[in-house]
Every structure is written in structure tokens, then in C-alpha cells.
Amino acid sequence: MSRRRRVYEGKAKILYEGPEPGTLIQHFKDDATAFNKKKHDIVEGKGVLNNRISEYIFIKLGEIGIPTHFVKALNMREQLIREAEIIPLEIVVRNVVAGSLAERLGMEEGTQLPRSIVEFYYKADELDDPLVAEEHITAFGWATPQELDEVMALALRINDFMCGLFLGIGIRLVDFKIEFGRLIENEMIRIVLADEISPDSCRLWDIETNKKLDKDLFRRDLGNLVEAYQEVARRLGILVDPRPGDAKGPVLVQSN
Numbered sequence: 001m002s003r004r005r006r007v008y009e010g011k012a013k014i015l016y017e018g019p020e021p022g023t024l025i026q027h028f029k030d031d032a033t034a035f036n037k038k039k040h041d042i043v044e045g046k047g048v049l050n051n052r053i054s055e056y057i058f059i060k061l062g063e064i065g066i067p068t069h070f071v072k073a074l075n076m077r078e079q080l081i082r083e084a085e086i087i088p089l090e091i092v093v094r095n096v097v098a099g100s101l102a103e104r105l106g107m108e109e110g111t112q113l114p115r116s117i118v119e120f121y122y123k124a125d126e127l128d129d130p131l132v133a134e135e136h137i138t139a140f141g142w143a144t145p146q147e148l149d150e151v152m153a154l155a156l157r158i159n160d161f162m163c164g165l166f167l168g169i170g171i172r173l174v175d176f177k178i179e180f181g182r183l184i185e186n187e188m189i190r191i192v193l194a195d196e197i198s199p200d201s202c203r204l205w206d207i208e209t210n211k212k213l214d215k216d217l218f219r220r221d222l223g224n225l226v227e228a229y230q231e232v233a234r235r236l237g238i239l240v241d242p243r244p245g246d247a248k249g250p251v252l253v254q255s256n
């Protein structure tokens, strides 16, 4: 395991060389960071939960025809993915006012938006990922106009699907961040959903109580992160409660 070549290490994940060319192993760490790494902690169990939640969502999205980098689950912390050239944009889809939108425009958190909003942030840690317009993206060649149209269409489909998925388990999908990559398939460039979708990258509020079930618990010191992520996993059916008499706490269901 330790001999594997590390290709990239980010805040919450490590990418290792995969078993075949064009593949990578995506490993989810227990590190929690916020405010561009200014706040950092190790949250035991977070990596496993995010891996399993992200894997579940990527498989479901694949089933409705969204192209993704996901190949297969490997173990509780790792998944096999196809290597893609990441488009240097964070795409944020919003359904409810929260976070930076509330701050930037002085709006109250929790206000339902009249329609879903898609925003683009340029991935550059040294600049704190600035908000950019489509004009910047195409002028600087970060993505072509055609790619941007595709990214936008996919982001809205993903949002519709995820809103329904979470609504079905009593959770409001407030907003989320996704990333896309390019990969070559049959000599054509294809845009695929990459990175992860987890409570680290989504705002998830309980419908009944408005309780936060996402990384804002860590960002704002509001409560136990792992318990909240476990709650999301449990409602998605990924985490089963222990049977009476079992010694240990909740256990994650093996995916294959």
C-alpha cells in the first residue's frame, strides 16, 4: 500500500496511481479544513463516511446518465476513478440563500431562491477561489463556451436529481459544489463529473428542524461533524444501525 505512487494530495483527499494507465485511486482522509486551510482538524471517521456517501451519489448519478469519473468502490476509504484533466472551476449550485451568497449580498440565510443559481469560482487557493463570470472563463481559456454550456446543463440535472434524493430522506439541499474534468474517450474529449459530492461539499439541512448536517458544523463550531455525516449516511441507507446485542456502534454497509 505504501509503495503506491502519490500523484496529488489535497486538503481532504489523496490521489494515487491506479492499477491501469488512465486510472487513479481516490483516498478520503480524515482531515477537515475550512477558510482555505486556516482552520484544520482531524475528524476520525469523516473520510470513510465521505467516501461512501460520494460513491453512493456518483453511482446514482451514473444511473441517470450523468457521465462521472467513478469506476468502482475499492474499500471503505478509497475508490477507483478515471484520470481526468480537472477544469479549474468550482461550480456552486444554490437553491437556498446561505454562506458566501448571504454575506456578499446581505441576504438572510434560509431564503428560498426563486430559481436555482449556478456560480463559478476559479480554483486558485492563493486567491481564495474568486467568483468569476462566464466571460472570464472563456476569455482566459479555462473552458470553452461549449464546455461551459455542458457543465451548466449537467450541474442543473445533478441539482434536480440530488434535490429529490435528499428530499426523499427529509433533507433540504441548500447548495453544493462540484467539479468537472475532461477525459478522452474514442478520440473525443468528454466532460465528466469529478472530485466528490459529500456533506463536505454540500449544505444539507433537516427539513423539519433545519438542523445542519454538513461541514458548516465544523466551519462554525456548531456540533459533532461525524454524528451528522452518519445521520446522512443512515438516511441514505448506507449506514445500518447495530442489531440489539451488537457490541459496536453503527456500521457502514459494504458496497460490493
Ligand code: UDP
Pocket: 090, 092, 098, 099, 100, 101, 129, 175, 176, 177, 200, 201, 202, 203, 215
Ligand atoms: N464549497 C466547497 N468548497 C469550497 C467552497 C464552497 O465545497 O471551497 C461548498 C460549500 O460547502 C457550500 C457551497 O459550496 O455547500 C457554497 O459555498 P459558499 O460559496 O457559500 O462558500 P462558504 O460559505 O463555504 O465559504
